[in-house]
Amino acid sequence: MIDDTLYLKAAAQILRDPLRPFDFAVNWYGWREPFWDVFKNPPGVAYWLAAAEKLAGTREIVLHAAMLPFVVASVLAGVGLARRFAGDSPFVTTLWVASPAFIVSGATLMADVPSLAFSLGGLWLWIRGVDMDAPRARWAGAFLAGVAVIVKYTAIVSVALLPLYALLAARRARGRVRLLADLAPAILPALGWAALTVATSGRVHMLDALTVTGGGLDPVADWPLHRGIALLTFIAGAGVFPLIALVAAPRTRWIPIVAVGLGVAAAVGAPSLWPREGLRPGAVPCVGILATIGAWALLTVLADAVVAVRTGEPTDRDSLFLGAWIVLQVAYLWLWSWTIAARFVLPLLVPLAFGLARCLGARPEIERSRRTNVGLALISGGTLALGIVVLFADGRAGDFHRRAVPAIVRQAGGREIRFLGGWGFQHYAEQAGLHRVDARAPDLRPWELIVQPYYTTNNRIPAALDGRLKRVGNLAAAMPALGVQTMNPQAGAGFYSSVYGPLPFFPARLPADGVAVFIATPE
Template sequence: MMLPFTRIPRLAAYEVQRDLAILVVLVAACAGPFLGQPFHLDDAFYLDMARNARAKPLYPNDTPYVFEGRRLADMGSHSHPPMQTWFLATVSLVAGEEPGREWVYHVAALIYPLLAVVALHFLAARFVERPIWAALGLAAAPLFLVTQHTLMADVPTVAFWLGAVSSFIWAVESSRRSLYGLAALLLALAVLTSYQAVAVIPLLGFYQWRRGRARAGWIALAAPLAVVAAWFALGFLHYHRFLLADTLGYVWSRQPGTWGNLAVKLSAVLQYQGWLVVFPPFLLHVVGRGGRGRVLALALVASVYLSAGLIPGYPLGQKAVFVVGIAGGTLVAAAMAALGAAALRGRSAALGFAPLEAGFLALWYFGVLAYSVLFLTEGSARYILPLVPPFVIYFVRRLEVMEVAEYRLESPAVIGSGMAASGALVLSLFWGLALAHADAEFARIYPRAARDVARLRPSGDAFFAGEWGFRHYLREAGLRQLPVDEGEVKGGSLVVTPALALPYEIPRGLKSMLVPLETLGYEPATPLRLQDARSHAAFYSTGWGGRLPFSFSTKLLETIEVRQVNLLVEQLPWAAVESAAEHGPWPGYLALHERSPLGLVARPDTRVVYRWSPEARVIFEMACGVSPDAYAPGEDTEFEFEVRQCNAAGAVLAGSSLSLRPGTRERDRDWQPVVLELHSAREGAETLELRYVSGGGRGIGVFASSVLRKPK
């Protein structure tokens, strides 16, 4: 029978120093290629709050904020407490916020994955003979490899969680007060990083109840509760509300407890387990041995039927991803359930775990599983990160039991414990690095988009309407967040929206004045997708479309729409109008050759003068057309369109005219382009003048699709 360590692993021991050196080198080597990864997903939010924290350290979320198009008075009820914000605020004091400083933040954040794997090494020594294998399993877990390259709170939470559990377990075993104090500190840091980390307190309370003897254990568990209570009290005094009330209201509005949402979240959690902890073939081989092979067979059959109900329209390859993930995840859950059942019966589990050890690991696993499925709003791989350590410990213990059993075999197994252990580690590592590379490619889209938009941007304002890295990098490029008050957006301004990065609704009035300027498409260098509604990938959230932990696609991942507020339409109320008709020009549409762009519609003999000039030279483009009822085939009626830019004295600085004879020239029955370079206000430009004249005195003319472009 193999036994775990009976003494606390000490740093002075050579084996421990060797193991820790291996872990540090592995984590650093895996992080190296991604240190320059652009800020990604909710990193932008944490950086915004960190900026505010430098001015208001006690209330880092006390700042007005527009999130997904909604104006909020403050972010005090954000779903995470302030520890990660404080950390980033501290880093920003050294790194600053200049472009290209991402690597400094990622280097600083390496403290978290290092703490996590080191803490798991010490914790696993209480449960398995070779704790380094458990720590290596966490370091190589694809889920861990992907999430450690963001600045969000997930890996910090797990790091403090594991540090607290390891310290507390060994404090109970050794009765060392210093370890109780360390556990209390790390527990406080964990619950100040994520409210979900409160779940670790009853977990450790269970261990203290079953094995603890010192009152110091209960004091250590009470300390983080006092810290959270103090945080809520401080928030109530400042904001005059219970901070979690709005958070819980938002969660409730998403209806997390409906049967449909529960099914989606459970299937997502199972798939994340099946694909993102241990590479699936080794997971199925090691955990599915013996009687659990029948569980695996049933899980495969059930997942095939489940795929028909949950993802009926998915291609066959995507259904295969779903089936393998569900089968693997079900096997994991069944194995941990068997562990818990043995503990409930008061018997040692087949793996040699004592009832307390088995019960502790099972309670840990199912506690995280329960809150992920029952209380969180959608499925997300990063939500289940805290349940990876107990399963990794279980997996290593199964490998150790396999090793002992192999000594009794007359002939060696085809895939022995050594091959399974090394194969699981190496292939999980490569699979995780492939996923991390795909995620980095995803993150790199938005700095590229910001550069592309900057090249397109003419003089004047530009606004964005989206979140994630899109928000961060477009603001870095000088764009402003689209204001809730659409009246602040003037003619000629750009409005840039993503397809994937949570675009928010543009006010109806403003949307009606937008004309297309450019569509930018981005396809990563790898076909592997982590978040893509079109290929059903949902690593980060099932709420953004998709039901799979990953997918493959060769299509565009992100599409950026660059549109411009039609200057002629938006500025019309302030323009001077001269018209022979009773009614002046108006915004509208004219269909010519199946195209009906937004334009300024004018009756014959109309002159419109805009008191407007650009800040710098721009190219003014538009298309002019005449309504079909203005002429008859063969009729030689002439229709004139003229655009002029003048200075204060009325002198023409730039001008262009267009003469159309649609009755005799068939090409003039379609839209005809007008292109003109406009001078800047510094060059004396003051007005923009449009004129439409009809030789026959009838029919409407349209100045359509007017846009301002940056000169090349």
């Protein structure tokens, strides 16, 4: 559980007042502030979760089951797009579906997979409508792509793919104008959401969400290197399948040289961008290897797109489109995103899988090769195995929080308990009736207990409490599966945010998480 907690809070508010989904306050960063200013996503998933809670209750199994349709829809849309760009091999889709990025993201309550489902479904319908000259398919595709934007704002990057494909496919200017006019349904969902926020609050949430600490209009100082290194390592680590770029026939001889150079630069630069104590033995070489693979994969597909520009053959327009798709996603992640995360990289993995499969000979105009199919199946199987390991490892912290909080409450014997830290720990703590410490005004009474998780965000003890807290207990989780850490600054692992480390996951003999218990002494 990371930002799942915020989606659940929005869902609870929707059940109270469906027209004002963000009209309440929350303590997320350590102090209470309007939810509007904290939450940088639209309410699409929150409305869906609210409906699920209304119909079937708030049990976790119910909520996770409610997200399964989006997982299935993503896969089905991916299959349709794979047939269009990479032939009928089923293993082209399994390349990215088996990735840790998709498997873990599909198990959350966040917007990443639902947004992907609408984006891919909309793109598939749009392309089908353009290729078959079917206006209704284009309208439906444009509308679905627009719905993706009110599920996750960053899906606007995928909306840009619709006119791009139309411009590449239409040979005459008149045809292009007609196709572009069919994009109108794409703006309807965002207009509806904007109208609702203006009517109820006098503001447009989409515009306010442009300001995100560390990204967008408010980047950190070292963002070009930080995001650049993490982007390459996460492409390889959270995707795994980009490994096949190493065996794809290179379009140019300079690809391996540039990729290795970028990998070496990433390994050299990582210790100056992330805390050295968090980079365990082997982490820096791993950064270099993954960055090399990530760069190699990107350059391989982009080189194929460049060749398509030079030849100008109609069959090569697909390579050009996939290259442009990748460039758009990379531009967003590197130039705008506040962090690099496996779930943020996920939309990039889809065209990357198609492009790499094409470089291996999986193209609609080429007869399917048994050798290519076997290779894609093997890499998919290996990717799936690792994805399952990461999924179980990632769930260990949430399982610990679910059990630890009630255990601490029982042992407290009725004593007042406050807590620090956010994410899933906050959800379970508040569910148990605990109140979060206000970091700006920590008004603690003597002998109150304070619990502090090891690794969750915003868990620092306020300076005003220095000298007042005495540690009286500690509860640690077991080590996750194979020691794989996904969100641990002591292991350089930042699956959900590269702020925690330059790698999506890394093995370390550390607990999945833990909780320190303090008691407040008299001033």
